Amino acid sequence: MDNEQIAAAFSWHSLKQIFQTEPLIGLLGLAVAGILLFFLLFGFVRFIAGFSKKIRYLNNEIRRTDGAERMYYIRCRRRMWLTLIPFVQYKNE
Numbered sequence: 001m002d003n004e005q006i007a008a009a010f011s012w013h014s015l016k017q018i019f020q021t022e023p024l025i026g027l028l029g030l031a032v033a034g035i036l037l038f039f040l041l042f043g044f045v046r047f048i049a050g051f052s053k054k055i056r057y058l059n060n061e062i063r064r065t066d067g068a069e070r071m072y073y074i075r076c077r078r079r080m081w082l083t084l085i086p087f088v089q090y091k092n093e
Contacts, residue, residue: 054080 019026058077062070 051080051084 055077058073058080061073062077065073
């Protein structure tokens with residue numbers, strides 16, 4: 001398949017044609033896409049909730065401590081924020 005055939009296969013016109021000729025396949029495709037979107041959003045919300053919980057804990061520890069221990073928690077918080085960047089991993093925590 002060349003690029004034009006691929007683009008034609010995924011155009012709005014072809015989707016409209018699928019719904020007109022095979023409504024069950026179209027509805028099944030929409031249901032699968034909806035379920036996939038739901039799980040992606042659910043995973044993203046879980047990730048954000050866990051991340052904010054860890055950051056909240058680190059901020060509380062930073063407020064509670066002083067000296068070298070405080071610097072340790074500041075370093076941990078900085079690493080947490082840096083891990084949001086793709087391909088950045090800290091193995092030695």
